[in-house]
Amino acid sequence: MDQLVNTIRPYAWGSTTALPELTGTEPDGTPQAELWMGAHPSAPSRVHRASGTARLDALIEAGPAAELGEATLRRFGPRLPFLLKLLAADSPLSLQVHPDLAQAAVGFKIEEAQGVPLDAPHRNYRDDNHKPEMIVALSPFDGLCGFRPPAQCAGLLDALGLPELAPHAAALRGEPEESALRAVFSAFLAASQDLIDAVAAAVARAARTAGPHRSAFEAYEAVSQAHPGDGGLLAALMLNHVRLAPGEGLFLGAGVPHAYLRGLGVELMAASDNVLRCGLTPKHVDPDELLRVVRFTAAPVRVLLPAARGGEEVYPAPVDDFRLSRIRPAADVPTVLDATAPQILVCTRGHIRLTSPFGSLTLRPGGSAYAPAGERLTVEGEGEVFRATVDAGA
Incomplete structure (x- = not known):
């Protein structure tokens, strides 16, 4: 370690x-x-x-x-x-x-x-x-994460009140999902500077107007202010906002x-x-x-919560390149980590003591440690540590 x-x-x-x-x-x-x-x-x-x-x-x-x-x-x-x-x-x-x-x-x-x-x-x-x-x-x-359903995209464009966006809103409502998202996204990538500027101004107005989309427009206004004149704002309007x-x-x-x-x-x-x-x-x-x-498929945002597994809380992921877990040791009950794969741990709160057959060290927020494959670690302390590794079946 x-x-x-x-x-x-x-x-x-x-x-x-x-x-x-x-x-x-x-x-x-x-x-x-x-x-x-x-x-x-x-x-x-x-x-x-x-x-x-x-x-x-x-x-x-x-x-x-x-x-x-x-x-x-x-x-x-x-x-x-x-x-x-x-x-x-x-x-x-x-x-x-x-x-x-x-x-x-x-x-x-x-x-x-x-x-x-x-x-x-x-x-x-x-x-x-x-x-x-x-x-x-x-x-x-x-x-921002993934495409909104086409009808929701169309409603968001309508709320901006720009006639130039009406054909795109119509396409989103009138074509199959994949072709609709592809067509509008492609058009937005090639948008004129005049349209980009008009949308930025409309987003700023919508962010100050009461309505069902206000929180989303506040996020898009922040995007526009950080990247003035950037056409990526139009593409961003097609994506889910998540907090x-x-x-x-x-x-x-x-x-x-x-x-x-x-x-x-x-x-x-x-x-x-x-x-x-x-x-x-x-x-x-x-x-x-x-x-x-790009995959032109709309889907709701799936917010992940960890599942308890032994002394860890594991975040589910559909890939085997990595495995992420959170460990918050219980008082006087160390968490023991067996690993046939390498692992990196980073402390994000409190103090965490790691012990292996070869020694020990204490991590404080921002501190991290690496252990090669096969090295058993014991985790204890008062705080929180995130662990990155690979599942044993890799």
């Missing part, structure tokens, strides 16, 4: 205060958007061992069977299959989707064959992996458009950096590839 030394990513949308408040450190005025815990080569965690400080990705590369365990190595190859983060958003992230495994493999192969550099701004696929992800709120957390209470979560699968708006949370994902953006960003947007990846 090793205490991790992690990197904070200073993305512009990050909060200047949320992570410092969590960790009890002084803010320095710069955005602290994400704290990365894992072995992703972009910002791998570091550990202190007898031989000195080492990057976690290098340790896994040097001894994959010992670090990952045979089952994880067979299933995912010589890499940690997940990436754990603390995410602190003070303004909306880009509106985005992620490919499935087959799409990622094909897209990566094509761009490799074309000789597109991995760090090129216009590159879509930086690896051959999918990127399912989960967010669990630590504070009230706002986001999570602390402890509630969302799972986001392949092809589901989404954006986090504001809040602090624990995020766990497959170890990938494949993102196709729909808007709300100055970064590259590839409409043709985006439309190939």
